[in-house]
Amino acid sequence: MRTQDRASAARTSMAAGAVPGERLPTPPRERRPALAALAALLVLAGALGATVLVLRAGDRVEAVRITERVPAGERIPESAMESVLVAEDSAVNYVPWGQRSQVADDLRSVTDLVPGTVLVGEMLTGEASLPQDEVLVGVSLQPGQYPSGLAAGDTVAAYWVGDDDAPGSGDETSESAPPPISDDVIADPATVAAVHDGDGGGGNSALPVTLRVGADDAAALTRAASNGEVSLVIVAPPGE
Structure with a gap:
């Protein structure tokens, strides 16, 4: 009789001590600003890398294109220039977009330039006229x-x-x-x-x-x- 009482008491204790499906409490997550900043930097680096790849695709370079007529012998104002991507060609002396200020300040056209003209070095001169x-x-x-x-x-x-x-x-x-x-x-x-x-x-x-x-x-x-x-x-x- 004592053995049966002890077994019954053990089953009752196990049933009362464990509830099916109950999870142990987890500690709160710590915020890590440094990791968030690193992730943002990685995203930015990826975007810049993608831009570089796009620019390099097909070996394209950024050159100057004329947007309004410029008579021969006249200076070319920056307002008459725009950026255009062209296929890189070592045989063509394209004027890089980064040199537009130098073109406007120091050079003149040697021939009439019409809108849509992609500027090359041979179209420019440093002579006043x-x-x-x-x-x-x-x-x-x-x-x-x-x-x-x-x-x-x-x-x-x-x-x-x-x-x-x-x-x-x-x-x-x-x-x-x-x-x-x-x-x-x-x-x-x-x-x-x-x-x-x-x-x-x-x-x-x-x-x-x-x-x-x-x-x-x-x-x-x-x-x-x-x-x-x-x-x-x-x-x-x-x-x-």
């Missing part, structure tokens, strides 16, 4: 009238390729007609100030080119250019 004996002349060249790879900065000779003896020579009595061209050479040397399609001679369409020539050659060159009768060849720079 063109020398009095030089002018800028625009010509539009068809395939076969310029060498492949023509680029700003090249030294060229301009030849007349019309059917007559010289452009305007049919009216020799006209006081406005330029003098005849000797050996069909219009200007030698001349400097390519800008190649406006950006590919230096690619494609099958006309290639607009701005030439820097002596003032004495301007009339004959302009007349020949208006008739599409100009051809360019690259020559060695003077003194070489």
